[in-house]
Amino acid sequence: METLLTVRDYDLDATLDSGQVFRWRKEDDAWVGVIGRHRVRLSQTGDGICAQTAEQVTDWQWLREFLQSETDLAAVLKTFPDDEPMRVAVAACHGLRLLRQDPWECLASFILSSTKQIVQIRQIVALLCEKFGEPLIRPEAPLPTNPHLTLTLSPPIGRERRGNSKRTRTVLSKPASKSQVYGFNAARGDLFYSFPSPKSIAGLTESDLRACKMGFRAPHLLAAARQIADGKMELESVRKLDYSEARAELMKLRGVGGKIADCVLLFAYGHDSAFPVDVWIERALRQLYFPRRRVTEKKLRHFAAMHFGPHAGYAQQYLFHYIRTKLR
DNA sequence: AGCCAGGCTTGGT
DNA sequence: ACCAAGCATGGC
DSSP, X not given: OEEEEEOSSOOHHHHHTSSSOSSOEEETTEEEEEETTEEEEEEEETTEEEEEOSSXXXXXXXXXXXXXXTSOHHHHHHTSOOSHHHHHHHHHTTTOOOOOOOHHHHHHHHHTTXXXXXXXXXXXXXXXXXXXXXXXOOTTSOOOSSGGGGGOOOOOTTOOOOSOGGGTSSSOSSOOOHHHHHSSOOOTTTSEEOOXXXXXXXXXXXXXXXXXXXXXXXXXXXXXXXXXXXXXXXXXXXXXXOHHHHHHHHTTSTTOOHHHHHHHHHHXXXXXXXXXXXXXXXXXXXXXXXXXXXXXXXXXXXXXXXXXXXXXXXXXHHHHHHHHHTOO
């Protein structure tokens, strides 16, 4: 299925490559990635964004929600302070947007992000999904016509399928290869996977997770997954909380400090006032707004909240992307 | 308070 | 070519 979202001032390249998401890859002129259980191909067109999926889609609301294509960007930009650094960043990153991600995927990704650079975060998250997510069908391939074939997926490489063994060996005496199932060569990297649920991660061991090269973040992710799977933490009910309540709630999770909580609040819960301060932003703020002055991190956060207005998180994204891509 | 915990990239030498 | 620094958090 294919649809065209008409939208102005939307730079897909900048948006999908600005450290908000870690699973999107550019293939030729299009971006391929996963939203929920949809494997999606996105490309920039003259008047918007073209999206393709393998399966029938009647309601594209989930896509508009993820892309935030209805957001009035001009209205957001108008609230930014009129100072030199902001003007430069906005001019340099025209069409940069904030996405609206699934809270769990966002939370887990940012737990894994601590003291990692973006390239490594991508590797870790990719490994996690390949090992423990469910394989998805690529948009270009037709859906399998034989219903039995859909029941004979072999387990992802490196993973024992426990429990529902009914599913793995039903009709066919010999398991179908991935290329039989999907109609293309499913070499590593060609298949896409859903993001593993809290429940599926909660059932793993720390060493399962360490095999994804996440190091000391493995116990953090495992503990967070278990807190959520046990119902001790309700990511859905965090939606009802205001910014500071939600921040305090998320920080109860292992591996979640102020910075990571702010990332999740901004990228998944739509709290535009969240202003994640990582080393890049901290350096930029000190250099641009407090040259040769000693300012504590707390003061810096206070300044950011006061100075950048109700959509401070958007302003942060412009500064972040500007210093990372244009000021290297 | 200050250090350490994977491992991969970046930057300095 | 080699080697240190950087990275956000929790635990000691």
